[in-house]
Amino acid sequence: MNGVMIQYFHWYHPGDLWNEFADRVILLKDLGFTAAWMPPAPKGDLGTEGRGYDPYDLYDLGEFDQKGGVPTRYGTREEYLNAIEKAHEAGISVYADIVLNHRMGGDENEWITVHEVDENNRNNIISEPFDVSANTRFTFPARKGKYSDFIWDYRCFSGIDTAWKNRKKITGIFKIHNEYGTEWTDDVSHQLGNYDYLMGADVEYRNPHVIQEMKNWIRWYSETTQVDGFRLDALKHFSSDFLKEWITYIKTEVDPGCYILGEFWKDDAEKIGIFSDKMDELISCFDAPLHYNFFRASEEGSDYDLRRILTGSLLEKRPLYSVSFVENHDTQQLQALESTVKDWFKPLAYAIILLSEEAYPCVFYPDLFGAEYTDIKDGEEINIVMPKVEILPALLKARHQFAYGEQIRYFDHPNCIAWVRKGDEDHSVCVTIISNSEEGSKEIEIGKEYAYAVFKDFLGYRNDEVTADGNGKAVFRVNARSVSVWVRSDA
Missing domain, CATH: 2.60.40.1180 (Golgi alpha-mannosidase II)
Structure with missing residues (x-):
């Protein structure tokens, strides 16, 4: 079938995305897209200003008056479900972006015991234990127990980055003390010593009540939305043991045909392969090494040896479990992993992922539709224009008509x-x-x-x-x- 996915958003998308997507599904079908990766739908701490990676209430898909209003940045629950239905009518699968690592915007503070760790080596403890007040209790008062009455408290989290001590706000990386220990879980990336902590209130997946709640939630989400798969965010940062158990639950008890795609961000295909082995190849991964090859090729021009364009990539090492992309919302200009492929090379890069055997390509929204946005960097306001890759529709058509055998x-x-x-x-x-x-x-x-x-x-x-x-x-x-x-x- 020569499937091809679109990442239907970028970091600076202005909003009302569910309705926009619903209006464009026929266009996407005609271009040959078979799947769409959508941004996180649950309500975030920043409300309509957030991008979904600041999860507050995973059961609120734009239904409850929380965090400044009912809709999310992208729209309401009804608009989200309608967009999925329209996609299915057009024969397009929908992959929902899921953020499992952390929570933000708790409803109540609790007194807890913590110790501080070195930001650059999280195994290095730099303080004695001390008591703080922290925003670690999530009660979701506006939802009033609808769909789930589970209350999140400090026993559901392993770490925080903000607390109050002697009525003063303090920031750092603080390991929470609870019945699950005073150490970080070890089955995570060992970057920075231990990369369990990323941001917000870090979810504690050694807590069996958390595991059960996340199983209950994913069943609810799957049945409610009828999505066809999930893109899982930030997999380096939480328990791979939990992840394997959770994905196995999805594939055995929720939806055996569910497609699981993970962001295990490494520029080394061997390390991604080790992770894939640990997951018993239940999960596909983004080909970050190939993206970096494209980035370097675009920067170096004729000095880059094109014979090595696939060297070290997942497309070369594990093509059946890789998703190829040119760039995404993290690599676009002014974002955390900025490594933007230069415009002149994008047609070449897209030709590689769209016309190569065994590749499952993902097209980035601005490369198809264009984008313009403004942000602040080093105190200066910067305007970015991302032009369309004009030849992209023709390359998509070429994939559909000729990329076989x-x-x-x-x-x-x-x-x-x-x-x-x-x-x-x-x-x-x-x-x-x-x-x-x-x-x-x-x-x-x-x-x-x-x-x-x-x-x-x-x-x-x-x-x-x-x-x-x-x-x-x-x-x-x-x-x-x-x-x-x-x-x-x-x-």
């Missing part, structure tokens, strides 16, 4: 590479060629069945035609710093 790579030149998709009973051969320097060419033997066949550039960057010889061999060309997709002129 066995792949043969011609990764034999540092500045010009190509690959052939040989097609199948219903689809013709396709040759993709890219250059990061001057005009390039490749002599490619397509096969005797294509003797004297005439080829054209499906993308229209080149106006010449290529005719294969009697043995099905031809020389295909590409413009400087460009991409061409050669298909039969009668295809």
Whole structure:
């Protein structure tokens, strides 16, 4: 089917997204999208100013008057459910973004005991235990127990970054003392010594009541929304033992066909592979190493060796469990993981993820629709314009029509590479060629069945035609710093 996903949001999307998406589902279907990754739907601490990564009440999808109003940044519960229904009517699956690591915006303070740890080595304790007042009790008074009467308190959390001592606000990383110990859980990333803590009130997944509540919630969410899968945020930062148990529960007792996609952000495919093994390959992961290859290639220009563009990527190492992307809401300009692929290289990068065998590509919203936004950096207001990747609709069409069959790579030149998709009973051969320097060419033997066949550039960057010889061999060309997709002129 050549499935392709769209990340239907970016960090600075202005809002009212559920209605916008519902209005565009037919367009997305016509472009060939088969799935949409949507932003977090639950109510966050920042209300309509938040992006969903500040979770307050996971049961509030824009239904209750909490945190400044009823809707979230993206709309109301009714609009969210309608958007999902419209997607399903168009044959598009919906993947919901889920934030499991932390909570923000508690309703009441509690007196708790904590100790402080070194921000750069969380195993290094830098204070004696002391008592503080902390915002760790979540009662959701506006919801009044609807859907769940579970109350979150300090026993449900392992750490915080803000508290009050002697009536003064203090900040840092503070390990909460409760019956689950005074140490961080060990089955997390060991970056910074122990990366259990990320932000907010860090959820304690050694608490069996928390585990059961999260199972109850995901069943409710799945049945309520009818989503087809989940994108899980920040997997480096919480218990992989819990995660495996929770995903197994989803796939055995909630929805066996549920697609699970995780953000385990590492630039090393081997480390992502170790995590995947621990999850018994129940989960797919974003190919961050491939993104960084694209980023470096766009920065280095002709100095980058295109023969290595897939080296160290999940697409190379574990293609069946990888999701390829060019960039996302974290890597866009002014965001925490800023590593924006330069505009000139984006058509080349999208050609790689859309036309390569075994790739499951994810297209970023601004690359299809464009975006403009303003934010503050180092005290200065900066305006960012993200233009559309104009050739992207044609590349999506090429994927749908031609990206089939066995792949043969011609990764034999540092500045010009190509690959052939040989097609199948219903689809013709396709040759993709890219250059990061001057005009390039490749002599490619397509096969005797294509003797004297005439080829054209499906993308229209080149106006010449290529005719294969009697043995099905031809020389295909590409413009400087460009991409061409050669298909039969009668295809």
